[in-house]
Amino acid sequence: MESISRFLEKRRINSGNVGRDNKEVWQAAYRLDTSEVNSVLRTAKVMIRYSVKKGEDLKIAIDYLERRVTGIEAIAAFNEEVREGRRRGKVRKVDLPHTREVGLRLVNSRTLATPVRPTWSM
Numbered sequence: 001m002e003s004i005s006r007f008l009e010k011r012r013i014n015s016g017n018v019g020r021d022n023k024e025v026w027q028a029a030y031r032l033d034t035s036e037v038n039s040v041l042r043t044a045k046v047m048i049r050y051s052v053k054k055g056e057d058l059k060i061a062i063d064y065l066e067r068r069v070t071g072i073e074a075i076a077a078f079n080e081e082v083r084e085g086r087r088r089g090k091v092r093k094v095d096l097p098h099t100r101e102v103g104l105r106l107v108n109s110r111t112l113a114t115p116v117r118p119t120w121s122m
């Protein structure tokens with residue numbers, strides 16, 4: 001993961017912590033954190049051509065971040081990957097009927113607090 005972090009740094013893509021989600025070696029999942037959505041999108045676009053297993057996941061994320069699909073459509077695509085055995089995890093039920101941009105605009109218009117700035121993990 002450190003080499004991936006350096007790969008991204010050379011392309012001027014901000015990345016955060018590199019870590020491991022599980023302690024068991026046989027189920028280790030590595031994580032690359034970033035708090036900038038633009039960096040997540042740029043990272044996904046750069047890494048998709050090198051991806052063997054996660055290419056479809058990256059495509060779904062790119063489609064969502066570029067406003068081509070709603071949250072419901074993105075989660076449905078991830079759920080299909082789980083059902084077909086191409087992705088590990090749970091089938092999730094969520095109600096995100098908007099694109100990311102519209103959803104954030106709605107959330108921010110309903111609150112007087114600081115605008116929502118989600119942290120993304122890849």
